Amino acid sequence: MARLRITGLYKSYDSVQAxxxxxxxxxxxEFAVLVGPSGCGKSTMLRTIAGLEEPDAGxxxxxxxxxxxxxxxxxxxxxxxxxxxxxxxxxxxDNIAFGLRAxxxxxxxxxxxxxxxxxxxxxxxLLDRLPRQLSGGERQRVAIGRAIVRDARLFLFDxxxxxxxxxxxxxxxxxxxxxxxxxxxTMIYVTHDQIEARTLADRVVLxxxxxxxxxGAPLDLFERPVNRFVAGFLGSPSMNFIPARxxxxxxSLAVTFEDGTALAVPAAAYERLAGRSxxxxxxGVRTEHISRARDGDTREGLAPLSATIDVVQPTGSxxxxxxxxxxxxxxxxxxxxDVEHPGQRIELDVDMNRAILIDPETDLVL
Amino acid sequence: MTGETRADAVYVPxxxxxxxxxxxxxxxxxxxxxxxxxxxxxxYWIFIMAFKTPEEVFxxxxxxxxxxxxxxxxxxxxxxxxxxxxGNSLITAGVSTVLxxxxxxxxxxxxxxxxxxxxxxxxxxxxQRMIPPIVIIFPVxxxxxxFGWVDTFQGLILLYTAFNLPxxxxxxxxxxxxxxxxxxxxxxxxxxxxxxxxxxxxFPMARAGLFATAVFTFIxxxxxxxxxxxxxxxxxxxxxxxxxxxxGQQQTFWAKIGAMSILGTLPIFFAVALFQRYLVRGISLxxxxx
Amino acid sequence: xxxxxxxxxxxxxxxxDAFTDRNFKYLLIAPAxxxxxxxxxxxxxxxxxxxxxxxxxxxxxxxxxxxxNYKRLFSDARMWESLLHTVxxxxxALPIELLLGTVMALLLLEKMWGRQIFIALLIIPTVIAxxxxxxxxxxxxxxxxxxxxxxxxxxKGEPVNIVWIVNSSYVWAAILATEVWQWTxxxxxxxxxxxxxxxxxxxxxxxxxxxxxxxxxxxxxxPAIRPVLAIALLIRALxxxxxxxxxxxxxxxxxxxxxxxxxxxTYVKGFEQFDTSYTSAVAIxxxxxxxxxxxxxxxxxxxxx
Numbered sequence: 033m034a035r036l037r038i039t040g041l042y043k044s045y046d047s048v049q050a051x052x053x054x055x056x057x058x059x060x061x062e063f064a065v066l067v068g069p070s071g072c073g074k075s076t077m078l079r080t081i082a083g084l085e086e087p088d089a090g091x092x093x094x095x096x097x098x099x100x101x102x103x104x105x106x107x108x109x110x111x112x113x114x115x116x117x118x119x120x121x122x123x124x125x126d127n128i129a130f131g132l133r134a135x136x137x138x139x140x141x142x143x144x145x146x147x148x149x150x151x152x153x154x155x156x157x158l159l160d161r162l163p164r165q166l167s168g169g170e171r172q173r174v175a176i177g178r179a180i181v182r183d184a185r186l187f188l189f190d191x192x193x194x195x196x197x198x199x200x201x202x203x204x205x206x207x208x209x210x211x212x213x214x215x216x217x218t219m220i221y222v223t224h225d226q227i228e229a230r231t232l233a234d235r236v237v238l239x240x241x242x243x244x245x246x247x248g249a250p251l252d253l254f255e256r257p258v259n260r261f262v263a264g265f266l267g268s269p270s271m272n273f274i275p276a277r278x279x280x281x282x283x284s285l286a287v288t289f290e291d292g293t294a295l296a297v298p299a300a301a302y303e304r305l306a307g308r309s310x311x312x313x314x315x316g317v318r319t320e321h322i323s324r325a326r327d328g329d330t331r332e333g334l335a336p337l338s339a340t341i342d343v344v345q346p347t348g349s350x351x352x353x354x355x356x357x358x359x360x361x362x363x364x365x366x367x368x369x370d371v372e373h374p375g376q377r378i379e380l381d382v383d384m385n386r387a388i389l390i391d392p393e394t395d396l397v398l
Numbered sequence: 399m400t401g402e403t404r405a406d407a408v409y410v411p412x413x414x415x416x417x418x419x420x421x422x423x424x425x426x427x428x429x430x431x432x433x434x435x436x437x438x439x440x441x442y443w444i445f446i447m448a449f450k451t452p453e454e455v456f457x458x459x460x461x462x463x464x465x466x467x468x469x470x471x472x473x474x475x476x477x478x479x480x481x482x483x484x485g486n487s488l489i490t491a492g493v494s495t496v497l498x499x500x501x502x503x504x505x506x507x508x509x510x511x512x513x514x515x516x517x518x519x520x521x522x523x524x525x526q527r528m529i530p531p532i533v534i535i536f537p538v539x540x541x542x543x544x545f546g547w548v549d550t551f552q553g554l555i556l557l558y559t560a561f562n563l564p565x566x567x568x569x570x571x572x573x574x575x576x577x578x579x580x581x582x583x584x585x586x587x588x589x590x591x592x593x594x595x596x597x598x599x600x601f602p603m604a605r606a607g608l609f610a611t612a613v614f615t616f617i618x619x620x621x622x623x624x625x626x627x628x629x630x631x632x633x634x635x636x637x638x639x640x641x642x643x644x645x646g647q648q649q650t651f652w653a654k655i656g657a658m659s660i661l662g663t664l665p666i667f668f669a670v671a672l673f674q675r676y677l678v679r680g681i682s683l684x685x686x687x688x
Numbered sequence: 689x690x691x692x693x694x695x696x697x698x699x700x701x702x703x704x705d706a707f708t709d710r711n712f713k714y715l716l717i718a719p720a721x722x723x724x725x726x727x728x729x730x731x732x733x734x735x736x737x738x739x740x741x742x743x744x745x746x747x748x749x750x751x752x753x754x755x756x757n758y759k760r761l762f763s764d765a766r767m768w769e770s771l772l773h774t775v776x777x778x779x780x781a782l783p784i785e786l787l788l789g790t791v792m793a794l795l796l797l798e799k800m801w802g803r804q805i806f807i808a809l810l811i812i813p814t815v816i817a818x819x820x821x822x823x824x825x826x827x828x829x830x831x832x833x834x835x836x837x838x839x840x841x842x843x844k845g846e847p848v849n850i851v852w853i854v855n856s857s858y859v860w861a862a863i864l865a866t867e868v869w870q871w872t873x874x875x876x877x878x879x880x881x882x883x884x885x886x887x888x889x890x891x892x893x894x895x896x897x898x899x900x901x902x903x904x905x906x907x908x909x910x911p912a913i914r915p916v917l918a919i920a921l922l923i924r925a926l927x928x929x930x931x932x933x934x935x936x937x938x939x940x941x942x943x944x945x946x947x948x949x950x951x952x953x954t955y956v957k958g959f960e961q962f963d964t965s966y967t968s969a970v971a972i973x974x975x976x977x978x979x980x981x982x983x984x985x986x987x988x989x990x991x992x993x
Contacts, residue, residue, distance in 0.1 A: 084583050104586040111587045117580035121602050131588030182588070429795055430806050437810055440869065443835060444824040458832040459841070505720035512713035519717075526724055528982060530930035532951040533971045536958045537731030540738065560727035563720055592712045621817035623933045624951070628959055638819040642937065645823075652827055659820045670815050674808060678881040681814075681874060685919035686881045 034095045034185040034218050035060045036081065041090035043076050050076040052242040054090070058220065058235070063212045065221045067229035068239035069265070074222045077239075078188050081220065083107050094186060105134070110184035114191040116175040118163040124150075124174050125159040131182045149181040152211075169200045176208070180215065189221040193228065205231060226266050230254065238262055255386075260395040263316050263388060269352065271316050274360045278389065280309035287315050287389070289358035298333035298384050305389065308398060314390040316397075319352065321386045322364035324371075325379040333385040340377050447656030448472065455652050471653040475661075480654070483640040484661055489551060490626075490636060491619035494558035499612050501559070502566025503574075507600060509567065510574040511582070520571065524683070527564040531624045534561070539628050549631040557629065558619040565618070565683075566611055572684040573607030574600065610676030613669045620666065637662040739968035745961060757969035766945055767970060770953035771977075777860070777949070778928040781867050785924065788868065789875025796876075797883050807880070814873045822937025825866040829853055829938075853939050859947055866934050871924060878920040882913035922985060929978065950974055 038056040042049075051073040058064045066074040079085045081092055083104035091098050099107050110131070118127050125146055132142045150156045153173040163171055172192060179187055189208070193201045209232055212219055223229055229236050230250040237247040238261075246253055246262045257263035263271050276287045278297075285297040285305055295315075297305060325336060339355035339362075346352075351366050364380065371378060389398045414420055447455055448471050450464040475481050505523075508514045515522075538557060539548070547553035581603060585595045601608065623638040630639055641658050644651040670677060678686050739757055742749040761767060796806055813821065828834050829852035840848040852862040886909050894904045910917075932951040935941060941948040941956065948956075954974070958967035 079583075082583070082587050084586065104583075105589040105591065107587075109587060111584065113580040113584055115578055115580055117578065117584035119581060119599065119602070121605075130585070134585070134589035134594070178584075178588075188587075423800065426795055426798075427800060430800070433792060433795070434806050434809050437813055437869065437873065440821075440824045440828055441812055441816070443828060444820070447827070456833060459838045459847075460833050460835050462835070501719045501723060504716040508713045508716035514713045514717050523720070523724065525982075526728060528926050528978070529975060530926075530951060530978065532930065532932065532954045533975055534727070534731075536954065536967055536971050537735040537738075538727060539959070540734055540964070541731050556723075557727060560723050563723055567720060617815060621815075621819075623817065623819040623936070624955075627936075628955075638817050638933075641817075641819055641823055645937075650826075652833070655823050655827075659816075659823070663816055663820060666815050667812065670811065671808060674811070677811065678877055681923075682878050682881070682916070682919055683923065686878065686885070686916055 035093075036186060036218060036220065037091075037093040037096075038077075038081070039091050039093075041077065041080065041092070042088045043073075043080060043085060044088060049242055051080070051087075054239075054242070054244055056237065056244070056247075058218060060218055061216050063209075063219045063221065063232060063234045064237060065223060065229040065233035065235070066237045066239060067223055067226055067265075068245075070224055072239040073242040074224075074239050075190055078111075078190050078220060078222045081186070082109055082111050082188055107186075108184050109186040109188055110179035110182050111188040111190065112175050112179050112192045114194055116163075116171045116192075116195075118171055118174055118178075120163050122162075123159065124155065124161050124163070124166070127163065127174055128159075128177045128181050131178060135182070145181050145183075146177075149177045152180065153177050153207075168196050169204065172196060172200075172204055176211070180211070185218070187217050187219040189219065191223050192221075194223070194225070201228075208232065227268060230266065238265060240265075256397075257388070258397055260314065260316070260390045260397070263390070263397065267318055269319050269363055269365075271318050272360075272362045273390070274315045274317075274357055274362060275392070276313055276315040276358075278305060278308050278311055278313050280306070285309060287313070289315075291358040293337065293358060295335035295337065295382055295384060295387075300333075300385070305398060308389075312392050313398065314392050315387065316390055317362075317382060317387040319363045319365040321383040322362070322366075323381050323383070324366050325381045329381065331383075333383060334381040335384050337380045337382050338377065339380055341371055341374055344371055344374055444652075444656050444659050447652045448660055449656075450653060452653065456649075471657040472661075475654060475657055480640055480658065481661065483635045483637045483658075486630075486634045487620055487636040487638075487662070490554045490558060490634065491616050493551075494555045494562065494619050495612055495616045497555070497559040498562040498566045498615055499608065502563050503570045503601075503604075503608065504596070505563075506567045506570035507574055507596060510571045511579070520568070523564045524568045525564075527561075527568075531561070531622075535625055535628050542629065548629055549633050551634055554626065554629050554634060554636075557625055558622070561625070562615045562618055566615055569611045569614075569680065569684055570604065570607060572679075572687075573604045573611070576607075576687075577603045606676065610673045610680055613673050613676075614680040617666055617669070620662075735968045735971055738965050739972055741965050743964040744966070745963065753965070757966050758973070760966060761969050761973060766948070767950075767953060769945065770948040771950045771974075773947065774929060774931060774949045774951075777863070777867075777931065778925060781864060781871075781928060782921065782924060784864075784868055785872045785875045786921070788872045789879050792872070792876040793879035793883055796880060807877070810873050810876060812873075813870045814877070816870070818870065818933035819937050821866060821870045822934040825862065825869070825934075826853065826938050829862045829865075854943055856943055856946055859939055859943065863935060863938055863947060866938060867928075867931070870934070871927070874924065875920060878916060879913070882916035882920075883909065885916075886912045922982075925985070926982075 036056070036058040038054060041051050041054040041056075043051040050071075054073075054077065056064075066077060068074050076085060080087050083099070083102060083106075087100065092100055094107065094109075119130065122130065128146045128149060129142045132145060137145070146159070147156065150159055153176060155170060155173045155177060158166060158170060158174070163174070166174065172195075175192065192208075193204050196204060205228060208221075212232075221229075221232060229238075233250050235247060236250050236253050238245045238253060240261050245265075246258045253262060254266050257266065260273070264273065274289065276289050279286050279288045279294070284299070285302055286294040287297060288294040322337075325334075337357070339357070341353045341355050342361070343354040344351060345354075346368065349368060351368055351371060352363055353366055353371050354361055354363050356362065390396065391398055411417075446463060449467045449469070450461070451468065451470075454461050454464050509520050509523075535557075542548045542553050547556075577600065581599050582595050585599045586592075590598065621638065622636075623642075626636040626639045627642075630636060635643075637658060641655055641662070644654045644658070673680075740752055740754065742751075742753045742756060792810070796803055796810075800806075816824075828836050831837055831849055831851045834852075836852070837848045837850055840850070850858055852858045890908050890912070891904055894908055899907070930951055931949045932955070935947055935949055935952055939947045941952045945953075954967060954970055957963045957970060
């Protein structure tokens with residue numbers, strides 16, 4: 033178990049700045065997920081922690097020891113790779129035992145540990161097979177087995193589930209989370225999949241362009257994004273952004289759009305936003321916070337909106353609809369039978385408590 | 399209701415022997431057989447010499463096949479020690495292949511995984527192979543005379559090693575680049591040293607490429623004539639040089655040439671047949687991965 | 689860990705460990721570069737030095753002679769003729785091999801029973817030692833014991849007695865036949881692989897668009913295999929430039945100097961006449977000319993891409 037601390041990390045390849053100035057402190061036993069779009073520097077960070085890349089600047093500390101100058105083998109970390117990195121010419125047993133052999137464990141203990149790891153991952157029956165005789169999910173388990181068998185102080189996962197199909201991915205996600213709860217090890221997990229990040233992490237670290245945009249508990253990031261990037265990246269389907277203007281009228285504020293539509297800002301936010309009145313803003317709202325208006329729904333902060341539906345996408349339990357608000361396509365997540373067909377005109381409620389306003393110049397959430 | 403119209407338009411296939419496809423196929427097949435026979439005939443002709451009696455060898459007009467297969471020529475080659483040149487070829491080609499494979503492969507690893515010296519170094523190395531052998535052998539000969547290395551195994555082996563190094567480096571660089579780098583990284587994280595990773599991951603992963611490249615490297619050295627012509631006298635005469643020794647002023651010993659060709663060529667046929675899958679990649683300097 | 693790094697690590701701790709890791713890449717490539725320099729650079733220096741001296745079979749004058757050998761070289765008709773032979777032969781042999789190789793590749797491109805066997809058999813000439821190929825064809829062309837005159841006689845209806853490798857009208861044809869026989873399979877094999885790798889959907893799309901087979905071949909297939917073609921031609925051109933073994937086995941450059949190539953010429957000067965300084969100058973000029981040609985060729989290939 034170990035605490036990981038990264039300070040002032042920079043790394044570039046040729047002319048591409050992969051990581052530019054990252055500070056990160058992961059306490060012992062935490063499950064941290066580095067997430068971001070491709071090219072955001074998350075994999076580079078992981079590889080720098082493993083010692084597979086040398087940073088241009090900055091330090092990496094594991095348990096208070098600066099490991100910058102240590103080759104990977106001396107860092108005592110375990111890593112699971114995206115393509116599993118199983119040795120095709122070795123049986124599953126030897127694949128799992130490979131790291132133990134490098135560290136010169138006695139044969140008896142190797143066997144004991146491999147069997148235990150295999151039992152944990154339900155692959156005891158596969159130990160005599162070659163990797164090519166395994167399914168994708170089984171290979172994934174072997175790769176994880178190879179990491180846990182060594183009992184390293186730090187576990188690194190580099191997009192381990194991205195080669196699996198959707199159903200298997202969900203299964204393995206659950207198992208990895210269970211594994212973390214059982215082992216209690218510090219784990220750093222890289223993914224581009226924001227759902228994986230939200231479901232697995234104690235702490236989500238959202239990266240973009242080699243910098244940390246925001247870090248914190250998953251729900252924190254989801255509910256209180258600090259900027260437009262974070263708001264747009266988390267959530268599926270992603271948040272709607274519509275250019276608007278904040279207008280003061282009497283003792284209240286409203287978000288008004290170019291076509292004249294206005295949505296009232298709830299009283300609770302009045303204080304915070306009053307200074308902004310008269311300025312351009314970007315109005316952000318998640319699909320699930322737009323619902324069909326229902327009689328008798330008198331919750332605070334619901335703003336009415338009428339819309340003509342352009343596209344209807346039923347998924348079964350929910351139905352996604354698209355309409356235009358002031359020329360911008362907006363998606364909303366309604367109940368299954370709220371809308372019958374495209375072209376229908378319906379009344380909607382926008383939950384203004386959950387909506388955000390963004391400064392178009394700084395992209396920061398107001 | 400569309401059933402009726404469809405029934406009217408039912409397509410009745412012709413009998414197979416009336417189809418154009420059949421005749422194209424037969425034509426292609428005949429052409430392939432003729433061409434293959436044309437290309438194989440000279441090989442047959444030189445090989446069959448080994449089994450003819452002297453009268454049959456020197457019959458004019460020539461006889462196309464011996465009345466009776468006989469092995470006397472081979473016996474003569476063994477008796478006179480000519481077969482020893484095959485042994486010399488085995489030693490020089492074998493040892494130089496092992497050396498070139500080892501040094502070339504580790505150099506290739508450096509080029510493939512660390513981009514040592516950039517693309518320029520890799521191109522410089524392969525360009526060494528483009529120099530005509532006669533231009534290499536002349537200055538090397540002068541140096542070897544100075545060191546007394548002419549007609550020695552070490553001299554010829556060193557030259558073959560150096561001559562084949564660029565090829566091995568170039569080919570193995572391609573094969574190593576085909577290995578997913580994560581396998582090596584995983585081993586490094588697991589606790590293996592750089593050398594151990596080479597030994598336990600890279601070499602086994604590149605196994606097929608290693609064998610294929612070794613086969614071609616061996617053939618280059620085995621088939622070489624010009625280096626051996628200059629650098630061998632008596633002690634280490636290799637088999638191609640020995641073949642030319644049967645060209646006499648008065649007469650040429652075709653039976654012996656045939657027998658030596660069989661001894662020197664058959665092993666190569668087997669090696670190539672075994673690695674036919676890698677042949678195209680091997681002879682195209684990796685341009686086609688096949 | 690190897691024994692040496694283990695001991696070093698024991699003595700100096702982790703610092704040496706990190707050192708080997710960091711210098712690993714140089715450690716790996718050093719022996720190869722050393723061997724190449726040993727066989728490449730030192731003899732080359734020797735060669736350049738010798739080319740400015742006057743070392744012949746008659747005596748060794750190691751004083752600086754300036755451009756003596758280079759002047760001699762420029763007025764040596766025999767040397768330029770041998771170079772011309774080499775280049776002309778290349779210009780004739782290369783297109784023939786390319787054409788024949790293409791025809792054979794197209795013939796065997798599609799499935800047929802025993803296709804792999806045909807391919808395996810057709811490869812055989814290419815893997816035979818060139819000197820053996822030369823010997824083989826010397827026998828094939830022998831005016832009395834060879835089958836070629838015999839077969840020609842069948843067609844003509846009377847005995848044919850062409851002395852192929854002595855008669856100046858036929859000697860180049862004999863060398864050409866040998867060369868084409870040995871190396872057409874090389875072209876065939878590479879082109880076959882090139883053709884098989886052409887994206888079938890492109891061809892099918894063109895067929896649906898109604899393009900003729902000939903048009904598809906020149907407009908889609910040929911451009912697609914262009915890089916492969918360039919490499920194959922480059923390899924073969926370099927091989928043809930060093931042409932030695934086949935000529936040596938068939939004619940040794942004769943009759944007279946009629947079939948001398950630059951390689952056989954250099955061999956005769958250096959190793960039979962021991963005209964050391966002069967041969968050094970020839971070798972240097974050959975390398976310079978070849979380098980210019982190769983650089984030019986590579987440029988062309990790159991632009992074509």
